[in-house]
Amino acid sequence: MDDLKFGFRDKRGNWSPDAVLDIAPFWSGRWSKMGAFLIEYLWPWNAFHMATALLYWVFLIPDIETMQTLGWGWALRLFAANAIGIFVLFGAVEFFYYVKRKQDTRFKYNAKFPSEHPSDVFWFKRQNLDNFLRTYLSSIPLWTLCQVLVLWAWANSWGNWVEWDTHWPWLILVTLLVPAIHEVHFFFIHRLIHTPWLYKRVHSVHHNSINPSPWSSLSMHPVEGALYFAEVFWHVLIPSNPVVMMFQLNSTGFGAINGHIGFDKLEITDEAALDSHAYAHYLHHKYFEVNYGAEGLVPLDKWFGYGKNHKPRHGKVYRNFAPELARLQNERIAAFREFKADVDAGGYPEPEHCVPIADGEFSAFLAKAHPDGEDHG
Ligand SMILES: [Zn+2]
Numbered sequence: 001m002d003d004l005k006f007g008f009r010d011k012r013g014n015w016s017p018d019a020v021l022d023i024a025p026f027w028s029g030r031w032s033k034m035g036a037f038l039i040e041y042l043w044p045w046n047a048f049h050m051a052t053a054l055l056y057w058v059f060l061i062p063d064i065e066t067m068q069t070l071g072w073g074w075a076l077r078l079f080a081a082n083a084i085g086i087f088v089l090f091g092a093v094e095f096f097y098y099v100k101r102k103q104d105t106r107f108k109y110n111a112k113f114p115s116e117h118p119s120d121v122f123w124f125k126r127q128n129l130d131n132f133l134r135t136y137l138s139s140i141p142l143w144t145l146c147q148v149l150v151l152w153a154w155a156n157s158w159g160n161w162v163e164w165d166t167h168w169p170w171l172i173l174v175t176l177l178v179p180a181i182h183e184v185h186f187f188f189i190h191r192l193i194h195t196p197w198l199y200k201r202v203h204s205v206h207h208n209s210i211n212p213s214p215w216s217s218l219s220m221h222p223v224e225g226a227l228y229f230a231e232v233f234w235h236v237l238i239p240s241n242p243v244v245m246m247f248q249l250n251s252t253g254f255g256a257i258n259g260h261i262g263f264d265k266l267e268i269t270d271e272a273a274l275d276s277h278a279y280a281h282y283l284h285h286k287y288f289e290v291n292y293g294a295e296g297l298v299p300l301d302k303w304f305g306y307g308k309n310h311k312p313r314h315g316k317v318y319r320n321f322a323p324e325l326a327r328l329q330n331e332r333i334a335a336f337r338e339f340k341a342d343v344d345a346g347g348y349p350e351p352e353h354c355v356p357i358a359d360g361e362f363s364a365f366l367a368k369a370h371p372d373g374e375d376h377g
């Protein structure tokens, strides 16, 4: 695929998309965009997390009696599933796009590959190995611990486990809200660990990967890992169900890859590609103080002023051009709309806008422009 049809490559070879990061269309009344938005909302990433949630429910989550007692057997089975799932998903993206380099640097935000740039900040100076080990030694065990605790609490009637046949409208609503719960929870814990004291001791581990790749996704300090996976405890506070809870947890665990894929699109065939939704979080890894949340489903970054035009801590503002640039952009959009409406209504072009030319003169001009007789339409 030609990535330059979708974006721009700078002198260093770094690619950025033309499409601007935008908040969900319902916040700005763009109802005509809702169809496309809803399809992207579900397909393919959330559909994948829902499907894995169902697989866990059918094949892995034990019966209530077993879960009433904490035990290594069922906990280790869930750990193995999480660990293998991550190995297959993150490993596949890493293998095809970072090792085999199936699409080279097409759609890649940062032209460099982490494996070629050893750095002292990482264990063994290797980003991939450091990130991989932190994922397996700390994040996946914490993920499994949260999972086991919620199931154990539910099995012992703490929390509010409701059934699909009696509470299906509520459970459908919660299912649809799972990505929003994720964005809100992530935004607040993420902003918290960006406070200087916690940043230095906790979150800097994750930010060592300035140029993230799939293994960076769950490479976190254990305190961050615990806060991150604690998202699932919302399902003890609100009435919920194991399948919906698993959807939440799988979009937290497996879904962590989205911000760290490093490519805007993953080419599947010559014409088809998968949108990674990675750009907002890639910019967070690059610029630190922007985009604490994710994609603008709940646009907390916009409301708190951490999106576009954010002023970093070391900066001072002498003149603010943002409102003026926004005004000009609105004028541009309004002008193009008026132009289109005018053309559609036949108001443009009128005879006075046209410069007439005699047919003979026009043919002579064409003959001179294309002396070889080629017809260029
Ligand atoms: Zn990250």
Ligand SMILES: [Zn+2]
Binding pocket: 190, 194, 203, 207, 284
């Ligand atoms: Zn951060």
